[in-house]
Amino acid sequence: MEKIITVNNLVKKFGSFTANDNLTFDVYKGEIFGFLGANGAGKTTAIRILCGLSSPTSGEVKVAGFDIYRETEKIKKNIGYMSQKFSLYEDLTVAENIRLYAGIYGISPKKRKEKMAELLQKLEMESAKNKLIAGLPLGWKQKLAFSVAIFHEPKIVFLDEPTGGVDPVTRRKFWDLIYEAANNGITVFVTTHYMDEAEYCDRVSIMNAGKIEALDTPEELKKRYNAKNMDEVFLKIAR
Amino acid sequence: MIQVKNISKHYDETEALKNVSLHVERGELFGLIGPDGAGKTTLMRILMTLLLADSGEAKMDGLDVVKNFKKIRNIVGYMPGRFSLYQDLSVEENLNFFATVFGTTVEENYELIRDIYYQIEPFKTRRAGKLSGGMKQKLALSCALIHKPKILVLDEPTTGVDAVSRKEFWEMLKKLQKQDITIMVSTPYMDEANLCDRVALIQNGQILDVDSPQNITSKFPKKIIRVRSQEMFRLINDLRAFEKTESAFAFGQFVHFTGKNNAVESAELKEYLEKLNHKSILAEEVEPDIEDVFMSMQEQSQ
The missing domain is CATH 3.40.50.300 (P-loop containing nucleotide triphosphate hydrolases)
Incomplete structure (x- = not known):
């Protein structure tokens, strides 16, 4: 299988504090990779490095074939990012947000128009095109934020707790979108606190105190830790 | 109070x-x-x-x-x-x-x-x-x-x-x-x-x-069948395409299925999936949990 992210002996220190302690792992093209860990385990630090927003203290990292030290701009063009906290501009309309992101990623106006029409139709949001983000239901915002994050057809999309707070039906519909993206060959790198969602990932890594304690398919992890679900696996590792 | x-x-x-x-x-x-x-x-x-x-x-x-x-x-x-x-x-x-x-x-x-x-x-x-x-x-x-x-x-x-x-x-x-x-x-x-x-x-x-969580789930009238096979994404789509399906939602490693009018048995579901070439099929009735109840009520209220 083709590797889309390779991480070798990644270390990140803040003063005397080691946030990422010698991480080594690969992510394969088209897989849904769950990146789990307790609050403060070092997930956000690692994601920021993978997105080219922060430099490691040491170690070797390649994302979409590009070097994390020298080619961060190329990395940024080839990835998408969505977080629960920040994803869309609340005081811009739906169409304005799409235009803004398309512009940032250098998509031509012609292609943008085509894709926008297609996207709004798929999301059943044509009637909301000129509405401000601020007034939309949270479930809509999340669907749109995800679609905007992959609008430039990146190789990898990073999702940082994308489903926090939404109702159970919307949460599952969001995962339908994730599956679809993965089926289209986009690699999905996702963090979540919902342990049932860990089961939906192809492989899952679990971090604790800066280290990756376990990395495997949900099936294998449950076997190894003699647990009936991922919640139990997580509690055994992170407690 | x-x-x-x-x-x-x-x-x-x-x-x-x-x-x-x-x-x-x-x-x-x-x-x-x-x-x-x-x-x-x-x-x-x-x-x-x-x-x-x-x-x-x-x-x-x-x-x-x-x-x-x-x-x-x-x-x-x-x-x-x-x-x-x-x-x-x-x-x-x-x-x-x-x-x-x-x-x-x-x-x-x-x-x-x-x-x-x-x-x-x-x-x-x-x-x-x-x-x-x-x-x-x-x-x-x-x-x-x-x-x-x-x-x-x-x-x-x-x-x-x-x-x-x-x-x-x-x-x-x-x-x-x-x-x-x-x-x-x-x-x-x-x-x-x-x-x-x-x-x-x-x-x-x-x-x-x-109500108490126990009462909420025990009075839920629908039969929940949990299903799994080797290909989860295809499983969900195939279940949703089944004419007797009322709902099919992912629940961790399983899909929770409810049939129209509660009229689908797990054996029938298994048969349907076998025809579609799913492997390692499991289909068994389980007790509902709060999330099943919430989702069902949510769909009804909309």
Whole structure:
């Protein structure tokens, strides 16, 4: 299988504090990779490095074939990012947000128009095109934020707790979108606190105190830790 | 201990609460379970005397939330969803401040917060703004408890918190409950409903049901069949395409299936999937959980 992210002996220190302690792992093209860990385990630090927003203290990292030290701009063009906290501009309309992101990623106006029409139709949001983000239901915002994050057809999309707070039906519909993206060959790198969602990932890594304690398919992890679900696996590792 | 009768509240065109009624018994651990935007915070703010309802009545320990708001404020502790302590005061200063405002001292009620506070005491000179998420939460809970309230109201204390810390937080709540504190807690995590004595399921400003978690699931009329095969994504799509399907949703490693009119047996489902070449098929009837019930009610109410 083709590797889309390779991480070798990644270390990140803040003063005397080691946030990422010698991480080594690969992510394969088209897989849904769950990146789990307790609050403060070092997930956000690692994601920021993978997105080219922060430099490691040491170690070797390649994302979409590009070097994390020298080619961060190329990395940024080839990835998408969505977080629960920040994803869309609340005081811009739906169409304005799409235009803004398309512009940032250098998509031509012609292609943008085509894709926008297609996207709004798929999301059943044509009637909301000129509405401000601020007034939309949270479930809509999340669907749109995800679609905007992959609008430039990146190789990898990073999702940082994308489903926090939404109702159970919307949460599952969001995962339908994730599956679809993965089926289209986009690699999905996702963090979540919902342990049932860990089961939906192809492989899952679990971090604790800066280290990756376990990395495997949900099936294998449950076997190894003699647990009936991922919640139990997580509690055994992170407690 | 808490009585809510026909409370409605709107903001501009949004109806945040529609004729909500419920009550909480003394000593209960009561959960408000619902997604963002359901109306949980609005209801709590009305009970905390921070917001006026458009219509309806509410009482806290027999005191009216409008007429007796000052008395209520002395007997309730409130932990809002957003961290609302003074970021530029230290841990210790925050705690002393809240004790003083309520005319008491940290020493007087230390017993109540000891189990929680000792975990952050080593950092007592650190500014609150510099604490980690988990420590902030413990400090906020200590401050909400320092005047020994009769009723403790917690707005989404576990949102965005990892599974381990969530578990510890609920253990703390159980301990507080034993000290004769009535607790109302809101959460978007359906699995936490099982940790409450009774819950209200709330969506779009309406109460879908109020009952014990056991009763909510046992009175659910639909048959749930859990299904799995080697290809989960295809499984969901194939189940949704089946003419006798009412719903098919992913539930961790399984798909939870309900048939139209409850008329599908697991054997029939297995047969259908075998025809579609699914491998390692499992289909068996299971007890519903709160999330099944919530999703079914949610679909009906829309």
